[in-house]
Amino acid sequence: MAEEGKKSSTVWETIKTVFWALVIAGIFRTIFFQPFWIPSGSMKDTLLIGDFLFVNKMAYGYSYASCPSIRLQRFGINIDAQDICGFLDGDNTRLMGSEPERGDIIVFRHPVHGTDFIKRVIGLPGDRVQMRDSVLYINDEPVQLEDAGDFTEIKERQGPLQVTPRCENGPVGMGAECRKSRQIETLPNGRSHAILNISRQSLDDTGVFTVPEGHYFFMGDNRDNSTDSRVPLAAGGVGFVPYENLIGRAGRVMFSSAGRSMLFFWTWRGDRFFEKLE
Template structure:
């Protein structure tokens, strides 16, 4: 093979590599924008369902698309297209109504038209107490290796969705509330860690969440690492990765 032929073959090979990379990037962008977006859990408001250090995929298509489905909240249109309302009990990522920028993740408790109230730590929906049963303690490790135990309950919504909640203190600040009337086109969100969650119970902080602000539904945990470690610290994976949580569905 001549030198010119070798150069031509080399250029062709380099261009093929670049083309493959470009196609892969375009495909990844399409998947992220329209199908699944990764999120990580930075706080304990959804413990025990989600832990600090969980990384999960959120389906963008489940509820249709709004301006907040796209990077930088591009104002391409108003409302939602191919809209489908969330079901009571879904774990949802949404944009905080106060700034329409910050990502929050909570559970859908109240639908449009519902009346929601907390009475002595018991959730009431439309005047009826939600079934709540104690199922033992949630155990975590405090500073110094000492175990901490928190009361763990299973809560069952009117549509049959069951999930765990924590009760850290009796008669906490969000355990007794007025009646919240959920406006049309809005949803009432709460964290599963009831005494450590800033959610719709606090109107000036979160309040009712517009349908347009929903980003997607949490589907599956694809990675999980101890909260004191970071994803990029590969050398800590053998001891700090929570292997039993990987590929766990979010319910």
């Protein structure tokens, strides 16, 4: 009997240890940092498919979107942040909130279906944003652009989703060199970053977007391969993103893998470990 009691006590202690470990991990993820894998090429070449980073949730304060969504489809678990912290939703405010700066790279919740997106803040509340002949205009002034050569990669399936890149020099076959024109774009506040061009398309010329109060305008750095605020919500895009939908700021790539899994060590990009984001 003593032996059975000892085993029962050991099992119970293990259960408690696991429970409190999960609680602590949940608190850490809710309050401080959220892990994020880059699944698509919309932010190339700033962020590559397979980059792994932690998003700083303290950067802009807290809202319902700060709570994690728990989605484990294999086990039928689909708990949304609104299910946990929905009582904070609806007023477009934040606890201990601060405003993002133009040029920040931010993870945010899509205003309709709640999927996490990562893009760059281009337009602040009250700004007028427009694309004219592939050039970004903010408040009727063009941003500064400087040619910076080409971004090159191999045309192959990338990451867990096996995404195939689009090429400016296409069509090219699998395994061939895939090129995109690269420019350095400098925003009105002096923040600079690289942008890529693939081809002329409708989003290279847009109407004027006037950003409402309490909202932000986001764009991807890979301008011709990004679903962002240039496409309205009604058309399946991102539209204007409410302040309360911001999750946190991305500041540094912690780890990067070019393969389908982080376990494929031969695909690790060692030169991107701990790389600071601009």
